[in-house]
Amino acid sequence: MxxxxxxxxxxxxxxxxxxxxxxxxxxxxxxxxxxxxxxxxxxxxxxxxxxxxxxxxxxxxxxDRDAVATAVLEENVRQIEEAAAADDMLFADVLGVLTWHLTESAAFLGLLHVRGATGRSDALAHALTLSDRVERALRERLPDGHRLSAPNDLMLAVAMVSGATNGPTREVREGRAAAAWRLLGVEVGPVRPFDA
The missing domain is CATH 1.10.10 (Arc Repressor Mutant, subunit A)
Structure with a gap:
């Protein structure tokens, strides 16, 4: 009918x-x-x-479900790249954008821990590419001589902060991320999304 x-x-x-x-x-x-x-x-x-x-x-x-999660990850990475490319953004500001994504996106947390994963699937290869893009974007704004300048220190610090970023609410997750950055002795700008 x-x-x-x-x-x-x-x-x-x-x-x-x-x-x-x-x-x-x-x-x-x-x-x-x-x-x-x-x-x-x-x-x-x-x-x-x-x-x-x-x-x-x-x-x-x-x-499918994977395509949705991938789109969220790609949008997270795109915003971090745009923040790093903006003329008025300092390293601390870009870390604030990164931290916002850590507190808002469970899928993004997994991406930042992918370096230790084993196996070589297409999904893992894509995740490694996204993780590399995050690192490149952060390094664009990383000042010379910064405490995270050593080759592996930057992404190790990001993984450590992301590991601390858990909790039932965004506010709790943001507080834990701020505490983790503070314990690492790293200044972070306002925790917010980046709007070009």
């Missing part, structure tokens, strides 16, 4: 490509929030609901 057509006043407008881009961005933001609250095993339906779209829209953009 076919569905009756809705009058034009009740039929949702098709926003075209602009709506698709907005929907994808909303899904990434929603996934980051849901993952932070419920972990990486959260139902995809929760992400679609939080984004204000149907599950069909989610699956048009992301064919």
């Amino acid at each position: 076919s569905q009756p057509l809705l009058p034009d006043a009740r039929r949702p407008a098709n926003g075209g490509p602009k709506a698709a881009a907005r929907n994808r961005a909303a899904l990434i933001v929603a996934a980051r929030e849901i993952y932070a609250a419920q972990g990486l095993d959260a139902p995809l339906s929760s992400i679609a609901r939080r984004a204000g779209v149907g599950q069909g829209v989610l699956y048009r953009h992301f064919p």
Whole structure:
């Protein structure tokens, strides 16, 4: 049986490509929030609901759970790269952006611990590439002679802070991250996302 057509006043407008881009961005933001609250095993339906779209829209953009997590990771890395490339950002400011992502994204924490992983799957190779991009972005702003200048110290410090960044709320996670940076003797700027 076919569905009756809705009058034009009740039929949702098709926003075209602009709506698709907005929907994808909303899904990434929603996934980051849901993952932070419920972990990486959260139902995809929760992400679609939080984004204000149907599950069909989610699956048009992301064919599976791994694709959603990868998109969140790539967005995290992109923001860190953009922060590092901004003229007015100091190293401490970029660390603030990194720390915001540590407190907001459970998937991002796993990415930063991937260096010790064994095996060579496509997913691991992609995660290593993203981790390398984070390191390059941070090193762009790392001042000469900084306490984290030694070859392995920077990402070891980031992994140590990410390991301390756990807890039931963002505020708790942020407090633990701030304490970890302080114990390492590293100054961190405001903990916030980067908006170009």
